[in-house]
Amino acid sequence: MATGRWLWKNYQYVLAFRFAIQEINKDPQLLPNLTLGFQLYNSVTSGQFTLRSTLHWLTGKHYLIPNYTCQTQGKTVAFIAGTTSAFSAEIGTMLELYKTPQITYGPYDPMLSERDKFPSLYQMATSDNSLICGMLSLLLHFGWIWVAIFVSNDLKGEQFLQDILAEMVKKDVCLAYAIKLPDTKKRYKKTEISFLAEIRISSANVHILYGDVRSLYTMEILSKYYLTLGKVWIMAAKWEIVLLETQQMLHSFHGGFSFSHYKEEIPGLKHFVKTVDPSHYPEDFFLSQLWLHAFHCIPPGSLCGTIGVCPPNASFEFFPGHIGMLTISDSSYFIYNAVYAVAQALHKMLSEQIEKGSPADAAQPRILPWQTPQSLCSQRCGPGFRKIPQEGRPVCCYTCVVCPERDISNHTDAEQCILCADHEYPNLERNHCLPKLVTFLGFEEFLGMALTCMALCFSVLTAAVLWVFVKHQDTPIVKANNRTLSYILLIALLLCFLCSLLFLGRPNTATCLLQQIAFGLVFTVAVSTVLAKTITVILAFKVTKPGRTIRQLLVSGASNSVISICFLIQLVVCGIWLGTSPPFIDTDAHSEHGHIILVCNKGSATAFYCVLGYLGSLALASFTVAFLARNLPDTFNEAKFLTFSMLVFCSVWVTFLPVYHSTKGKVMVAVEVFSILASSAGLLGCIFLPKCYISLLRPERNSLKGLKKRVSSKGF
Numbered sequence: 001m002a003t004g005r006w007l008w009k010n011y012q013y014v015l016a017f018r019f020a021i022q023e024i025n026k027d028p029q030l031l032p033n034l035t036l037g038f039q040l041y042n043s044v045t046s047g048q049f050t051l052r053s054t055l056h057w058l059t060g061k062h063y064l065i066p067n068y069t070c071q072t073q074g075k076t077v078a079f080i081a082g083t084t085s086a087f088s089a090e091i092g093t094m095l096e097l098y099k100t101p102q103i104t105y106g107p108y109d110p111m112l113s114e115r116d117k118f119p120s121l122y123q124m125a126t127s128d129n130s131l132i133c134g135m136l137s138l139l140l141h142f143g144w145i146w147v148a149i150f151v152s153n154d155l156k157g158e159q160f161l162q163d164i165l166a167e168m169v170k171k172d173v174c175l176a177y178a179i180k181l182p183d184t185k186k187r188y189k190k191t192e193i194s195f196l197a198e199i200r201i202s203s204a205n206v207h208i209l210y211g212d213v214r215s216l217y218t219m220e221i222l223s224k225y226y227l228t229l230g231k232v233w234i235m236a237a238k239w240e241i242v243l244l245e246t247q248q249m250l251h252s253f254h255g256g257f258s259f260s261h262y263k264e265e266i267p268g269l270k271h272f273v274k275t276v277d278p279s280h281y282p283e284d285f286f287l288s289q290l291w292l293h294a295f296h297c298i299p300p301g302s303l304c305g306t307i308g309v310c311p312p313n314a315s316f317e318f319f320p321g322h323i324g325m326l327t328i329s330d331s332s333y334f335i336y337n338a339v340y341a342v343a344q345a346l347h348k349m350l351s352e353q354i355e356k357g358s359p360a361d362a363a364q365p366r367i368l369p370w371q372t373p374q375s376l377c378s379q380r381c382g383p384g385f386r387k388i389p390q391e392g393r394p395v396c397c398y399t400c401v402v403c404p405e406r407d408i409s410n411h412t413d414a415e416q417c418i419l420c421a422d423h424e425y426p427n428l429e430r431n432h433c434l435p436k437l438v439t440f441l442g443f444e445e446f447l448g449m450a451l452t453c454m455a456l457c458f459s460v461l462t463a464a465v466l467w468v469f470v471k472h473q474d475t476p477i478v479k480a481n482n483r484t485l486s487y488i489l490l491i492a493l494l495l496c497f498l499c500s501l502l503f504l505g506r507p508n509t510a511t512c513l514l515q516q517i518a519f520g521l522v523f524t525v526a527v528s529t530v531l532a533k534t535i536t537v538i539l540a541f542k543v544t545k546p547g548r549t550i551r552q553l554l555v556s557g558a559s560n561s562v563i564s565i566c567f568l569i570q571l572v573v574c575g576i577w578l579g580t581s582p583p584f585i586d587t588d589a590h591s592e593h594g595h596i597i598l599v600c601n602k603g604s605a606t607a608f609y610c611v612l613g614y615l616g617s618l619a620l621a622s623f624t625v626a627f628l629a630r631n632l633p634d635t636f637n638e639a640k641f642l643t644f645s646m647l648v649f650c651s652v653w654v655t656f657l658p659v660y661h662s663t664k665g666k667v668m669v670a671v672e673v674f675s676i677l678a679s680s681a682g683l684l685g686c687i688f689l690p691k692c693y694i695s696l697l698r699p700e701r702n703s704l705k706g707l708k709k710r711v712s713s714k715g716f
Helices: 006-027 047-059 085-097 129-142 155-171 198-203 213-225 237-245 271-277 283-297 330-348 448-473 483-503 509-542 550-556 557-580 607-630 639-661 665-697 704-713
Strands: 079-080 102-104 121-122 146-152 175-183 204-209 230-238 254-259 363-365 385-389 398-402 424-425 433-435 437-439 586-590 595-601
Touching: 006 283, 006 330, 079 085, 079 330, 085 102, 085 121, 102 330, 129 155, 129 230, 129 254, 146 155, 155 175, 155 204, 213 254, 237 557, 237 595, 448 483, 448 665, 483 509, 483 557, 483 665, 509 557, 509 586, 509 595, 509 607, 509 639, 509 665, 557 607, 595 665, 639 665
Parallel strands: 079 102, 102 121, 146 175, 146 204, 204 230, 230 254, 437 595
Antiparallel strands: 254 363, 385 398, 424 433, 586 595
């Protein structure tokens, strides 16, 4: 009944066996007129002793006579044995010679199911496939993906290791290390076990224990020297018996999950165990020893009087907690079913087939409460991070990196980050996508309000300059440089300042169409007017003789036709723009974090740059002509002012291009508005402010008398 030394809880096997026999013998329907008897033999981890016990049972005598039996009390119908598969295999060959069926209640072993080697051996335990599934489900439930495995150093342990590793790969659970426990038949010192150092330095806090209980002594060394709090052990139920019985190991295996193959209780067994004492079975030496070991007393009626008599209520129910005689183990359950399988076989008179009872479909863990530790190769990557595998290491070893700017991860250990939709943006933790706010360069914003105020102020200033010119329209300074062109230029500049307001506020179809077209046309008028004024200055100084063609051009106002021609050319370009790819409302979801910016898409970038290019050509022509005429002698020659104004105009728009392309969203709109205001203000200030200064503050210089005086002082 025991393996190696005596393990007290293994006596529960005997009690389950006795209980099943008694139940069957009391059942008048199962085996009527037939009483089951039994013989009990203890076994140890010695092949020689195992064979000797088997021969004793076969011969019925203490001395061994092969192929001879002295048993006369009854016929042996089955052999129920085998806490280990090795034990069952050792006696299986001998029992096969006598055609005696063996039913093993030990852990399932595929080797024992080979019919050609063991045709009369039957296993009560089910395959360990369900055990592997149960263990992996437990690991995934608690997030334990970095585990160590201890298996017995035999074929069964090797098979279990291969099977569980194959399943671990499917579930992304990683192996920290695997150790094959030696089949110990003696106590090893800690220095004799080579894998202890690896256990000490490993970060794995979860260990799977599987194999033969004959590796008990090795586990004792682990518990004595290296097992600490925070370690979790997952094992088969048979190991729980060993660990509970070995008190010095109990504290180390505080975090244990034992998997059981059965899920049903044995009706009446616990009550039977509670009531058993040596007086029921006086011939049972081990029961008396167990009673003495647990209660340090003897039952009433015993011959030995040197030890106190046990109280009437002494029972296995009050055994020390670490033994737990009332906790039914797998092996007890299998023994109980094995006895009933034999009885049912006899009842049905089947010579070959023995029913195996009703083992459970899947393993169920008995969980001991404790604080759940972690067993990871790397710390988990929380939401907002993703995993990057470490080269040359298992898949469970990785590095956590923050998701990119527009991505999120909303679960732990994400393989890839998820890109938020265009209308959404990640929160600060990058674990959730939030809806973006719709925005635009509005009048109520500080930047929009500042640009609006500038546009209105310059518009009022332009209107004031126009009023001054109208009031002083008959003065020499107004009449000297073509009064009509000055009025046209001032009106064009007023419209330039006002058209900048079309770029502010919520965009709509009308404003998107008007803002670029109005900008192109009014600026064309303004620049072409400057060109016309410059041509007028040159024509005026070229007139030396009456009747010449240049004089006719000057008198007829031919320079004014430049405005119409330039305007018509720009109008055609804008018409083609509107007809092919007009501007439209668009959204910019990436320029500003958390916002969707409403903007006017220009439609055709080619058409937009054609408009700008045409304006640039006119400005360059005006600057060149004005520059050539800057030194012509005249009291009111404004060629210098025109030159400087066009220099400012060209500088603004040359600077505009790189700045415009380096900005996005609302800033891009603000740059264009600012360029419109700055270039218009440059024309207004350079051309008209000096004339306003003379008209308002130095009126003596703006009269015929003052003009003659200045001419005479210069010697003309």
